Amino acid sequence: EDKVVQSPLSLVVHEGDTVTLNCSYEVTNFRSLLWYKQEKKAPTFLFMLTSSGIEKKSGRLSSILDKKELFSILNITATQTGDSAVYLCASEPHRGSTLGRLYFGRGTQLTVWP
Amino acid sequence: ETGVTQSPTHLIKTRGQQVTLRCSSQSGHNTVSWYQQALGQGPQFIFQYYREEENGRGNFPPRFSGLQFPNYSSELNVNALELDDSALYLCASSTLERGYNEQFFGPGTRLTVL
Numbered sequence: 657e658d659k660v661v662q663s664p665l666s667l668v669v670h671e672g673d674t675v676t677l678n679c680s681y682e683v684t685n686f687r688s689l690l691w692y693k694q695e696k697k698a699p700t701f702l703f704m705l706t707s708s709g710i711e712k713k714s715g716r717l718s719s720i721l722d723k724k725e726l727f728s729i730l731n732i733t734a735t736q737t738g739d740s741a742v743y744l745c746a747s748e749p750h751r752g753s754t755l756g757r758l759y760f761g762r763g764t765q766l767t768v769w770p
Numbered sequence: 771e772t773g774v775t776q777s778p779t780h781l782i783k784t785r786g787q788q789v790t791l792r793c794s795s796q797s798g799h800n801t802v803s804w805y806q807q808a809l810g811q812g813p814q815f816i817f818q819y820y821r822e823e824e825n826g827r828g829n830f831p832p833r834f835s836g837l838q839f840p841n842y843s844s845e846l847n848v849n850a851l852e853l854d855d856s857a858l859y860l861c862a863s864s865t866l867e868r869g870y871n872e873q874f875f876g877p878g879t880r881l882t883v884l
Binding site (some may be wrong): 660662690692697698699700701704744746756757758759760761762763 | 774801803805810811812813814815818825826828858860862864866872873874875876877878880
């Protein structure tokens with residue numbers, strides 16, 4: 657069965673710390689891996705990764721995918737209180753198998769203390 | 771903001787009742803996916819609509835049904851509500867015809883079944 661596992665489930669840090677969130681996946685006919693930030697309700701799109709080893713970066717956030725070992729990490733440097741949220745990882749199987757369905761992990765609850 | 775809207779924002783129903791949730795997709799998108807997110811869990815795929823046809827379904831019973839309209843907005847209907855249906859219902863819009871399936875989420879409808 658296709659599944660996505662995130663770790664840790666929760667993390668508490670202080671402002672300025674660097675954090676690494678982990679996501680491992682087992683998905684038939686893998687196509688892409690996506691990261692979302694969920695603060696109150698709507699998950700907000702962060703990154704989509706399709707090629708192994710390529711780092712996607714946006715400000716203090718970056719992510720990398722390892723298609724051989726079937727995992728991805730999301731790094732946040734110099735954390736701020738506004739980074740407090742649930743970070744969701746999702747994998748997408750290749751279109752034609754389950755047609756754009758995303759498989760989500762349970763998320764990592766990140767709390768950043770001032 | 772993604773441009774995906776959902777209504778209502780909150781809803782309280784009792785067991786056995788029926789509910790209809792609505793979603794307006796982002797301009798230019800022709801695909802709507804519905805997800806159920808229970809407390810502390812990642813979103814679970816319910817089904818997807820593409821050009822007014824159901825285009826894939828997750829592990830949800832037939833009392834979960836949907837529609838997509840010519841303007842690509844969508845409805846999720848749930849009959850014979852059960853307590854376990856209490857969750858945040860998210861819709862996500864995308865366009866399957868573009869290379870990769872970046873899904874943009876609406877703010878969700880919080881359904882409570884008493």
